[in-house]
Amino acid sequence: MTLTERMIEGARLNHFINGKRTAPRSGQYLQSFDPTTGQPWYEAADGDAADVDAAVQAAQAALVDPAWRRMTQSARGKLVRRLAELVARDADTLARIEMRDNGKLLREMQAQLGAMPDTYHYFAGMADKLQGETIPVNKLDMLNFTLREPLGVIGMITPWNSPLMLLTGTLAPCLAIGNTVVIKPSEHTSASTLALAELIQEAGFPDGVVNVVTGHGKTAGEALTRHPGIAKIVFTGSTATGRRIATNAAGNLVPCQMELGGKSPHVVFDDVDLDRAVNGVVAGVFAAGGQTCIAGSRCFVEARVYRDFIERLADRAKRVRIGHPADEATELGPLALAAQLEKVETYVSYGVADGAKIAAGGRRPQDEALVRGWYFEPTVLVDAKNEMRFMRDEIFGPVVGVMPFRDEDELIRLANDTHYGLAAGIWTQNIDRAMRFARNVDAGTVWINTYRSAAYMSPSGGFKESGYGKRGGFEVMREFSRLKNVVIDHSGATQDPFVIRLR
Incomplete structure (x- = not known):
């Protein structure tokens, strides 16, 4: 029975770690409320540092597993396309879960979910377009080129206002590039992200590539932003929380991508x-x-x-x-x-x-x-x-x-x-x-002469206290990949070991 089939009053939802629904180590759960009545309608696992560590370890193992690391770019693109098909298949169910979780109009959520597969298709097409370049240098017997590689394990903390839409804009490129992910959804809206995790498994992604740990920001979120196994933090939310996350991440010299507050x-x-x-x-x-x-x-x-x-x-x-x-x-x-x-x-x-x-x-x-x-x-x-x-x-x-x-x-x-x-x-x-x-x-x-018009192929991001980093288009592919320079000497000559070769 899938999560979406179990979305009934009083359901108890667990983490999704290493391809399995996993109970919280503490045994504690938190309530999520229906905004139309103010009454609880399900419980989600109240994760802590131990749950986060298990998820990060699963993501680290998946990152180096040949099943993911050695997968070709084209094959990753096909997996992302399969996920797009499954999201399209279950779009109405996912929209209804989000409506129940955050009170947004059903037709608004149906519009979001209806368009979401396009984002996955777009970045699936990017999977085998991410390439380095050959750089001409002033040494004819040197081959100098660059490689684009996955960053590593990406920690994502998502908001309660549009959980899946805002997650998709960063999850799709991360998967296309070959990163692995640990997601901490808002404690108020965890259900749709857990449902998506099951679709990711159904699509055929290796276990551990995507993990979901639910819980409060002050426990699970705090642990994720401080974890030394994370390569980058993605956060959408308030500026005050963004500052705290940036401080935590700085302790491990980890970069962040943040979409924060606005007063437009x-x-x-x-x-x-x-x-x-x-x-x-x-x-x-x-x-x-x-x-x-x-x-x-x-x-x-x-x-x-x-x-x-x-x-x-x-x-x-x-x-x-x-x-x-x-x-x-x-x-x-x-x-x-x-x-x-x-x-x-x-x-x-x-x-x-x-x-x-x-x-x-x-x-x-x-x-x-x-x-x-x-x-x-x-x-x-x-x-x-x-x-x-x-x-x-x-x-x-x-x-x-x-x-x-x-x-x-x-x-x-x-x-x-x-x-x-x-x-x-x-x-x-x-x-x-x-x-x-x-x-x-x-x-x-x-x-x-328009407002609130969005396009996944356009770069977006804030200035000043509205955050930093870009989402959308090819810019986001740069955000979640690292650039490596490779130099090959094919001259066969022996150089002076005490002099840097500049010519």
Whole structure:
């Protein structure tokens, strides 16, 4: 019986280590909650350092096992393609597991899972394209070339907002290159990653190539980031946690790839169709309940259309349909965590205390069918100022602050006045203005007349406190491979052993 078949109330889920479902050494389990009811629906193994060590050892053994190490690049690509086929086969089941785990709309998760096989296919095609190069040097009797090799065991700590989509962007290239992996999913959303592990086994990957250890960040996550057997850490989450992980990894001189927080500027000029821009702002901050690092949560509107725009935005926010995420009519489901709901409420109160005005939302819905879940109304705070607390900190909820600007110089100053630099968006018909904005804004991704548009073949990543390292496209293949230089002397001559050969 597969994990997806066992996804029933009260199920107890174990780690996936060395190709086997493995009980936690401590015997302890943690509860995962359904955001629509606030009630527990399964238990996952509460891993600790001993579980992490077992998983890393399994990954290290798989890394040097000829079954994986000697597998050709083309053969690895075929395995990744087979995994893509299995994800496509079970996409609806995986989408429903994630919906139940984090409260996202079923149609949103179905869209993510429906597109996910394309990412695996893309990187499967990269498996036999990763190559070195021959380098001409000023010694005719030397052959100088480079090799691209796997880094080793990659430790991945994934978030609760889009577990499989965000995992896939790094797991697919890691497998295509020949790395092995230990994944620590969020303690709040472990089920879909464990289900994926079973598909990886079904696809035919050797045991130990992919391992999953569930548990809390302060135990299992901490142990993974400190483990000396890890070659690189991948993390998606808050900037505060990212700092701690980077500190832990530095103790072993281990590099990291991090996608951290965001407080992205979303800009509207007066030369656009305001209803289209409103739709873009709604997509940027209310889609996924605002629980996305790229959320356009700071909205800057040209002063001449500011009042008209906020009226239209507030009206649209009030008409957003809140409900159960499985309902096709629902546009906004619950927040994923009780703690996240409390955080959103706190920051809205900060905004009001600091002088912003609530134009829409600002509270939990009063509908009797929703009161047990972790729902919050889409909220528009107007007359905001960049120095307000809710405009400085990442809220990770359906809350947008809107403020006017007068000209481009002021706009760029306001947009860049943040610790973050993950994404930015602009709505304008003036291509010169759009390009000036794209060049001057501190953001790893800039959208023009669109927002929250993703492509696995495009490199993405943040600036400043939004992290470092790139995901997507060929850039991520460089992130998870190491470059080795090889030099062959075919002259047959004997050189002076005390003089470096420079010519």
